[in-house]
Amino acid sequence: xxYDRSQLFKSAFVYLITTQSPNKTMKEVVPVSCSLCNKSSxxxxxxxxxxxxxxxxxxxxxxxxxxxxxxxxxxxxAAGVFxxxxxxxxxxxxxxxxxxxxxxxxxxxxLVGYRSVLSGEPLSASIEALSDTHxxxxxxxxxxxxxxxxxxxxxxMMRLACxxxxxxxxxxxxxxxxxxxxxxxxxxMILKDTFGETEEGYIDVSLTREEIASMVGTVTETAIRIxxxxxxxxxxxxxxxxxxxxxxxxxxxxxxxxx
Amino acid sequence: xxYDRSQLFKSAFVYLITTQSPNKTMKEVVPVSCSLCNKSSxxxxxxxxxxxxxxxxxxxxxxxxxxxxxxxxxxxxAAGVFxxxxxxxxxxxxxxxxxxxxxxxxxxxxLVGYRSVLSGEPLSASIEALSDTHxxxxxxxxxxxxxxxxxxxxxxMMRLACxxxxxxxxxxxxxxxxxxxxxxxxxxMILKDTFGETEEGYIDVSLTREEIASMVGTVTETAIRIxxxxxxxxxxxxxxxxxxxxxxxxxxxxxxxxx
DNA sequence: CCTAGAGAATGACATTCGTCAACTTAGAAG
DNA sequence: CTTCTAAGTTGACGAATGTCATTCTCTAGG
Numbered sequence: 137x138x139y140d141r142s143q144l145f146k147s148a149f150v151y152l153i154t155t156q157s158p159n160k161t162m163k164e165v166v167p168v169s170c171s172l173c174n175k176s177s178x179x180x181x182x183x184x185x186x187x188x189x190x191x192x193x194x195x196x197x198x199x200x201x202x203x204x205x206x207x208x209x210x211x212x213x214a215a216g217v218f219x220x221x222x223x224x225x226x227x228x229x230x231x232x233x234x235x236x237x238x239x240x241x242x243x244x245x246x247l248v249g250y251r252s253v254l255s256g257e258p259l260s261a262s263i264e265a266l267s268d269t270h271x272x273x274x275x276x277x278x279x280x281x282x283x284x285x286x287x288x289x290x291x292x293m294m295r296l297a298c299x300x301x302x303x304x305x306x307x308x309x310x311x312x313x314x315x316x317x318x319x320x321x322x323x324x325m326i327l328k329d330t331f332g333e334t335e336e337g338y339i340d341v342s343l344t345r346e347e348i349a350s351m352v353g354t355v356t357e358t359a360i361r362i363x364x365x366x367x368x369x370x371x372x373x374x375x376x377x378x379x380x381x382x383x384x385x386x387x388x389x390x391x392x393x394x395x
Numbered sequence: 396x397x398y399d400r401s402q403l404f405k406s407a408f409v410y411l412i413t414t415q416s417p418n419k420t421m422k423e424v425v426p427v428s429c430s431l432c433n434k435s436s437x438x439x440x441x442x443x444x445x446x447x448x449x450x451x452x453x454x455x456x457x458x459x460x461x462x463x464x465x466x467x468x469x470x471x472x473a474a475g476v477f478x479x480x481x482x483x484x485x486x487x488x489x490x491x492x493x494x495x496x497x498x499x500x501x502x503x504x505x506l507v508g509y510r511s512v513l514s515g516e517p518l519s520a521s522i523e524a525l526s527d528t529h530x531x532x533x534x535x536x537x538x539x540x541x542x543x544x545x546x547x548x549x550x551x552m553m554r555l556a557c558x559x560x561x562x563x564x565x566x567x568x569x570x571x572x573x574x575x576x577x578x579x580x581x582x583x584m585i586l587k588d589t590f591g592e593t594e595e596g597y598i599d600v601s602l603t604r605e606e607i608a609s610m611v612g613t614v615t616e617t618a619i620r621i622x623x624x625x626x627x628x629x630x631x632x633x634x635x636x637x638x639x640x641x642x643x644x645x646x647x648x649x650x651x652x653x654x
Numbered sequence: 655c656c657t658a659g660a661g662a663a664t665g666a667c668a669t670t671c672g673t674c675a676a677c678t679t680a681g682a683a684g
Numbered sequence: 685c686t687t688c689t690a691a692g693t694t695g696a697c698g699a700a701t702g703t704c705a706t707t708c709t710c711t712a713g714g
Contacts, residue, residue, distance in 0.1 A: 312612025
């Protein structure tokens with residue numbers, strides 16, 4: 137059964153979702169067709185054919201998650217993967233005594249849940265929206281279909297998984313060998329690299345001190361103390377949850393990063 | 396160009412490598428043909444066709460590594476993968492100040508180096524023989540050939556990478572949240588699960604205290620102190636590098652493992 | 655079987671970090 | 685805009701763990 141390309145164009149209108157908030161008007165655009173999605177060029181789906189993108193458009197389900205909502209639950213079986221369209225999410229595991237451990241972040245254009253789908257194991261982490269998030273759900277069956285019929289896509293997914301495995305190794309070494317102070321310094325640099333900076337120079341993500349602590353693997357109080365110390369030394373500027381890195385080189389030195 | 400199956404049988408003799416040591420005579424058998432290798436049923440190569448196994452046999456290079464020798468160097472580009480035939484190896488990264496961090500172990504039937512080959516990145520860890528090791532080198536090109544032409548094998552590799560990614564997540568959470576004492580207890584159970592026990596009931600691997608410390612992410616002295624404490628409590632029996640777990644339940648309790 | 659050198663063990667001490675408690679501040683929801 | 689609750693901050697203290705020094709012991713290799 138061949139995919140009818142005319143369908144693609146017939147349905148190629150665009151949803152406009154408008155959220156009103158007191159001070160600003162935010163417009164979020166989620167295209168119905170994946171071929172019009174500006175994320176498709178940066179996501180792992182860049183290797184799909186037009187025909188496959190068409191299938192994707194037909195089978196996907198777009199969802200909206202408010203800040204704090206859970207996209208997927210640790211321990212559950214993933215019925216498919218999410219492609220994050222806009223917004224920021226965190227992936228975290230529950231450790232001993234209910235303490236949350238942030239494993240990584242995912243944002244626009246990135247896939248989440250693929251690890252569970254590909255390994256056939258339950259989800260090893262929960263996924264929670266850090267800000268209002270639009271994400272498209274792609275059923276497991278279609279995902280596997282692409283993997284089995286499109287070697288380029290399959291290789292790209294493998295590349296992604298293996299890359300993350302390397303990153304995990306780095307994180308393991310850091311957690312095992314560096315002091316909390318070193319890790320806080322490193323995490324600040326990682327956050328800047330991951331989320332970039334706003335016009336005013338702040339790291340473009342809003343995390344609680346507890347969340348920063350649960351990236352580093354420490355308690356809230358210690359994270360606060362170290363951040364305050366960096367502030368006193370003039371290394372960072374803190375304005376509530378907004379963090380600006382003033383002396384990146386000093387942070388790299390503290391974090392023992394030389395390369 | 397079709398692979399000539401008769402070649403397979405012509406070359407299906409077996410190398411016998413005999414190592415003499417004072418007290419015992421050890422015989423290691425490395426088949427020239429992978430089809431005769433008893434590891435092929437447990438390794439990721441189980442999904443290869445007879446024809447592909449034939450190609451494998453022709454292209455592979457069998458090597459022998461003495462205890463302490465390096466199979467692959469962190470930071471180098473992997474020219475292929477190793478399939479461990481016999482022996483035990485450790486994969487480790489160099490952390491700050493040259494401290495070694497053990498990421499995982501690999502032994503008979505397991506593949507190493509595939510992460511680097513599949514992601515196209517330099518090796519994220521060095522691989523060192525913990526005991527005398529026979530391993531077969533499979534060139535990158537052939538490995539990719541299998542991946543691109545055999546979807547089953549490709550999926551199996553993906554499953555493997557994604558499974559390891561999940562394990563890495565667990566390790567990250569443990570390192571970040573558990574105390575050193577808890578981690579030592581857990582590592583002992585992991586070692587037992589990974590390497591099994593000898594007839595006398597000892598964990599079937601010989602690690603230095605420093606190596607145990609570098610799994611846990613602590614210094615040698617602390618590892619020694621905690622092991623001694625476990626010994627005093629009658630939880631383990633220590634005979635040099637030989638470790639016997641006497642009270643596994645107690646270790647699980649200390650490690651805060653409840654499932 | 656022997657021996658050098660690495661590994662193991664232990665004590666004393668310094669430092670980091672987690673815990674508990676008290677108090678202040680800011681951000682999300684109405 | 686207000687208000688209430690969760691988040692942030694700070695101090696005091698103790699436990700866990702790293703560091704340094706010393707001595708003992710085992711193991712690999714001849």
